[in-house]
Amino acid sequence: MLRRYRVVVAKPGLDGHDRGAKVIARALREAGFEVIYTGLHQTPEQIAETVAQEDADAVGLSLLSGAHMTLFPRVMDLLKAAGVDDVVVFGGGIIPEADIPQLEALGVAAIFTPGAPLPTITAWLEQALDARESADAL
16 A cells, blocks of 8 residues: 555445445455544435545445435535545445446446455555556656
8 A cells, every 4th residue: 555545434325234334444444544434324415525524535335225326426426526526436235236337437436245355345445546646646
């Protein structure tokens, strides 16, 4: 890891199941990331504001409610409007395979569905942020 990256982990919408988000937050902390977990029931506006205020390098969105095609694009739009659209956005949860290409087309860098190994997620995020950091240095 080129430096210690700041990652916001958020639960947008009305979904009240946060075990996965907490597991990811812990795994990222153990891998050396600085993690800000926003808690349950965050609006897209609250998430974008937190990302901006915390000067985050990445934001992970966890959804189990089925509202990913509404909430992910809204968060992306708000990040862009706030001028922080350079953060790496990734997501996880119960997201149908058919929806993943649409989310990626919106700029979501990766989607991790249930069963994704934690080392795979942390290694992917480190690599994605290191690549961005190296590109920014040029």
